[in-house]
Amino acid sequence: MARQSDLHVSVPRGARAPRGSGRIGHRDRDQWRRDIALRRHLEALGWTVLQVTQRDLQDPTGFLSDLSAALSR
Numbered sequence: 001m002a003r004q005s006d007l008h009v010s011v012p013r014g015a016r017a018p019r020g021s022g023r024i025g026h027r028d029r030d031q032w033r034r035d036i037a038l039r040r041h042l043e044a045l046g047w048t049v050l051q052v053t054q055r056d057l058q059d060p061t062g063f064l065s066d067l068s069a070a071l072s073r
Contacts, residue, residue: 048070048073050063050066050067050070
C-alpha cells in the first residue's frame, strides 16, 4: 500500500516518516481518506508518522523536538 512516493521524507532504517498536512493536500474527501488509510497502514507496520504543517515550517521548534524524540527511540 505505502509507496516511497507517498512519503514526503522517510527514514526507512528507523521507520519514521514526516508527512505534510494541510488544506492544500486535502482538496477533497477522497484524498483525506487516502491519507488516513496510509497513516494507519504505516503505523501498523511499526512506522512513526509525524505530521508537519505550514506553522511547523514557520516555527519548527516543536516539530524538531518531536523529530528528535522519534529518532532517539
